[in-house]
Amino acid sequence: MSEPVLRVLAAHPPGPGRREFLGRSLAALAWLGLSGCSGPARRSLNIFNYSNYIAPGTVSRFRSQTGISVIYDEFSSQDVLFAKLKLGAGYDLVVASDYMLRRLLRQQLLAPLDDFANRDGMMERFRHPPWDPELRFSVPYLWGTTGIGYNRRRVQGVPDSWNILWDPTYRGHITMLDEKRDTLGASLIRLGHSGNTVDRSELEDASRALEEQKPLVKQYTNDYIDGLARNEIWLALAWSGDVARARASNPDVDYFLPREGSFVFVDSWCVPREAPHPQEAIAFLNYLMQPEPLAEVTNATGFPSTLAKARERVRPDLLENPLGYPPQDMLDRTIFQADLGPGERLWDQIWGQLKFRGGPSGPPNPS
Amino acid sequence: MSAATSAPGGPRRIASRWVGLLLVAPFLLYVLTFLVLPLASVVVLSTHQVNDQYHLEPAWTLDNYQRVLDPENLPILLRSARYAGLTSFFCLLAGYPLAWFIARHGGRHKALLLLLVMLPFWTSYLVRIFSWMTLLQTEGLLNGALLGLGLIREPLSLLNTPFSVVLGLTYGFLPFATLPLYVALERLDGTLLEAAADLGARPATTFWKVVFPLSLPGVVAGGLLTFVPAMGDFVTPEILGGVDTLMIGNLIQQQFLASYDWPFGSALSLVLMGLMLVSILAFLKLVGSAESLA
Incomplete structure (x- = not known):
């Protein structure tokens, strides 16, 4: 081996830059194990929530009212939450979406919330969810729909179908969600299949359609609020509240639920079984799950809350609008994302293939 | 005893x-x-398996390695190597004049100039990559400037392309090429340049016959120090990339954070590590023998 090369390598270690880089690439693993090291002396609470899923003042007001210090952490995808909870990351309170909640319950990763009593004002629709009928392990928090956020000035006409995401006119200005359930799900529904299917050939149909759509798509991403607001993205497979946020800074942004059908979701607070501070978690829920703080969250995030009374204090533009509280006939076209059971591995596999290798090979399904 | x-x-x-x-x-x-x-x-x-209930089970199997070797993974590996290779090349191309300037013309400001090369690292990499979005987007600064100067009529689609990924990587890893090049060029004996000039060599000849061969250790070190991390990066393609520019690092990250397939992710990382090790050793050996021949 070349001796001068070794000399240079040895004499000049790459410096802090490299270390910073290494740190970053390993961060994904490192932080899995390192969170939740707070001392026992002070009352504290570790929260893990979606990004953009709380009002700016919520945590600080709770802190000043109760003296409990809060470590507030965010994720952008449910799968990250799962990976961290599997490792026992030391969180006291997390937000889980419906299908993930089922998986967490099946794996017995959650603690019962018997000390939390304030379930009375909950909207009827969310009071007995199929995954936790008595709400023993979860407190429904915010809900919304999956639909299409679009720019009224760049998109012609009033779109009403998923097909618009396959329209070559908008090449390079379309984003899809980096979330298998929504992106594959939308493609399934567009093709007339169930958004919760575990049938391989139906899933491959949906994946093939997405493969065909790829040349039009800018990115698979959950970070589209900014792009919509800055006219960079014209059509986005999106969650309702996010689009409301984009519209707050750009009135040209609008939202619709495709006529073929779509998804409704509800995200719930849960306490992991290994939570070090379950009492503080309950204290936070008692504080948050009231009309005033919840309406504040809705006004800030654009996502409606599950508490019926909070509705009275919500911004008028979010009421009776598909962006906030959609009308009943629209909601009737939406379904929950069901627990796929063992079939979820198949979704993972097909999604991974689509994202990295360009979809399933071979001729299209004759059916 | x-x-x-x-x-x-x-x-x-x-x-x-x-x-x-x-x-x-x-x-x-x-x-x-x-x-x-x-x-x-x-x-x-890497010998474990994930069951249908998303539980990790010790299976003592080599199946995950078989999945890694699936030819379907080849395109993404080649794409990563291509991006990393381009990154190395552009880092050396941009780093060489920079290192030359600091080493030969830096005077008493050398330390300060080197500090400036490192300065970007004081800000988080994530923030710096995000700021490239602002520069490259359709209504961004670069397109605005080009439109304003009348050089283009329609804004260019720069973001979410292979171009933006390689640009981001090059930007991110440039100092790793600059520093070893600086060391090599700083050591260069100035009298050799004078001798070459006295013997009638033009500047270009001097560069290719004298300067470049002597700086080869720096070039090799700089190339490796940019290639290796660029090959494993996942942040840059995720933020600046599009639907068909994801790299092997993203595939590994996906296994750990999205698909919950740690065994496959582990096998992927190990195979990648082995591949890199073998190719680097082969490369160094090649360079070493080329050098001893010269």
């Missing part, structure tokens, strides 16, 4: 051996804790 005392050197030598061992112990412990153990656990993990 008697064998020990009669050994050449006697008890003193044995004692010094113990002292030596004691002295390296912290280092050995460090290597064991931070290199051997994590690596061993990755190896063990």
